[in-house]
Amino acid sequence: METIPVEHGFILAGILFCLGLIGVLTRRNVVFVLMSLEIMLNASGLAFIVAAARWEHAEGQVMFLMILTLAAAEVAVGLGLIIQMFRQFQTVDINVLSEMKG
């Protein structure tokens, strides 16, 4: 069986994570922000799976499951917040939520 260099897996995870970060920082639409967050979470999950494959441990997959759970709960709450925000402000622009400025 051919082998895959371990750093390639990590680099892939890193690229995905950075793309997600760019998305979070760039987008003003709050739904996109939430999607980008999902990308970042998924990228970290990928890193765990790569690590699990490298060191032949099932623990990495357990960790991935935890991240999956977290992502699910986070999306549920986040979408609820987005709905509430849309009701309050009739917009999905995240810049509107700046009432807490000093």
Add this chain to the structure above:
Amino acid sequence: MLELIWLLPTFPLLGFLALVLTGGRLPKRIAGPIGAGSIGLSFAVAALVASEFLNSGLEHFTYEAWVWMSVGGFNPGFTFYLDGLSMVMMLIITGVGFLIHLYATGYMSDDPSFARFFSYMNLFVSAMLMLVLGDNLVLLYLGWEGVGLCSYLLIGFWYTNPANGYAARKAFVVTRVGDTSMAIGLFLLFAQLGTLNIQEMLHAAEMQWSLGSGFAVAASLLLLGGAVGKSAQLPLQTWLPDAMAGPTPISALIHAATMVTAGVYLIARTHPLFEMAPSVQLLVALIGLITLLLSGFTAMTQSDIKRILAYSTVSQIGYMFLGLGVGAWSAAIFHLMTHAFFKALLFLASGTVILSLHHEQNIFKMGGLRNALPVSFFSFLIGSLALTAFPYTSGYFSKDEILLGALELEGVGFWFWLGGVVGAFFTGIYTFRLFFIVFFGDSQAEHPPEKEVGGWHMNGPLILLMILALAGGFIHVPLDAVFNHGEAHDEHNVSGLIHGIMIAVPLLGIAVSYLFFMSKTFSVDMLMAGALAKRLHAFWFGGWGFDTLYNAVLVSPFLFLARVNRKDIVDSFYALIVSVSQAANALIVKSQTGSLRWYALTVAGGLVVMVSLGAVL
């Protein structure tokens, strides 16, 4: 029985609390009995304790209520010390105080702030008792400042009139000069002798310091400063005449009978210190002599009935200082007691006169009141006789003792005696000038009295004080144990001529007064005709220009400095700190944009920095 001594300051304090905690809203029929009754109870206990003390034959008695605080060697307690001196003082304070309180329930009955008045009065009595009964310097100082506070509150009692507030502030500030000096003196004593207990301290001073040593002189000088401020002696006498702005019972209790004599008490209590510094003791006598003469002159020119009495108080305390200065300790305290009787009597009687004449205080607008105000007339008669030391009244005995004590002093003693005799002459003149103008001649009153204000609680105290002023000289003051260390007091051995002079001079003063103000054989107007006489009169009327002098030398420069330094130099430094932190705050607030993306960006930036640091290090 003697343990009950702790009840003495407690009753007035409870009265004060009861009156204060109800916010002065108690009706008069409750507030009056609380205010006067607490002092009455105190007096009853004082009488019990005193008789027990005299019977026990103890020289002194100490009762420790509790220890206030204990820090290393510094452990002042609420400890009461009873000896002949503090016993006399406590009897005067509670006894005369009770009579004045009783009088005040009548005098103040129309005042809307009745309960407030009695709360201050009770607090005063409590503080004064702590002052005289305290066995350590801290308790003494607590009482000392407590009476000062009450004096301030009561002078400014009718605070709606700005003049009264000014008088109160003046009294407070001027006495503060003395109090500061005294506080420094107490610190010096504590630092040098390492004890707060007065008796231990005096003992240690006798052990450690030699006669006339620098510390003894400094300590007694500083204490003298405090005494001079409290007792309105030269050069801090200017506050007392203005203090007459308060209600008349206040003038009787605080500014005649008790508080102003606290300075005399202080010197008497610490007399071993003064004995170790003969130069300072001489200074005490000198201050007393000059004060009594100056205020005697001033009293002759005044027209306000209470100011005359105030200057006469200053003058009489001058006699006490003279007595202290020449070493006639017992005589000074004896005079303190008799003075408390007759001066309280005079002030209360003047209160009746003032109230009957609808708050008229100018003696030239009175006149011919002897029939309209019989009780006041007799009170004034007896009080004036005692004040001028008419033979066999109380003032005669005590003033005699002081002057004979002065005569016993070698060297300058004769001059002190002579000054005291001259002062007695003036006392005769100004006292009976007041008496003749107010009670004889034609009525000059704008509102002639309909009838004398009175009732049993005003006249009763007057009658009792009349008896005391007449017969108070026969009271034996048990002070030998305190001042002569148990030795019996030796009789004065002086010629009949001296006695004759001392009896004759006050009578001469009365006679002069009679010729000027009663029979009008001589006319004051003629005496006043000359320009020099007019200027002298104005000078004396203003109290020898002390107020003007102090205003020019002290108050004006201070005000000038305050105006110049309106934008406080020291404050600007603190303002700098404030503005710097405000600027920093404004800077940081800018980062608080409220924008979520900005926050996320900074978090990511922080992450980059941290990871970079991790990679570099």
Add this chain to the structure above:
Amino acid sequence: MTLLFYLAGAIAILATFAVIVQTNIVHALLYLILSLLAVAAIFYVLGAPFAAVLEAIVYAGAILVLFLFVIMMLNLGQHTRDQEKGWLTGRMFLAPGVMSALLLGQLLNVLSQVDQDMAVTRVGVMEVSALLFGPYVLAVELASILLLAGLVSAYHLAKR
């Protein structure tokens, strides 16, 4: 297998990039599904079939359907697309791009010191489950509580 890994990786990167620059939100969602499925394929290649299946079912299935529901609820139409075009300017990408590049550079720097080939071992469902219900049972309970809390709060927040 190696080829599949690189192919799936490329698809994942491209699809993800499409997500973050896409203005049409439904298209973006579809690209995200594509990206997630590619990642699921990578999981499979890396010998984690259980994780791959979960990735496809939970992520690409449940979570993204949830997104879709919300988008439909909010009714973000043409108006939103125009708005997105206005918002997504090139300047917006500057600072985040630089920062992410820095971060990635760090990562590459660290990874360049590692040079090991990966032996792909298949880790089956059984082993994962044995771990989950063995030493990590408490974590599973906590995860269930988290999900419950998410459920309750989502209900509460979305309630009118």
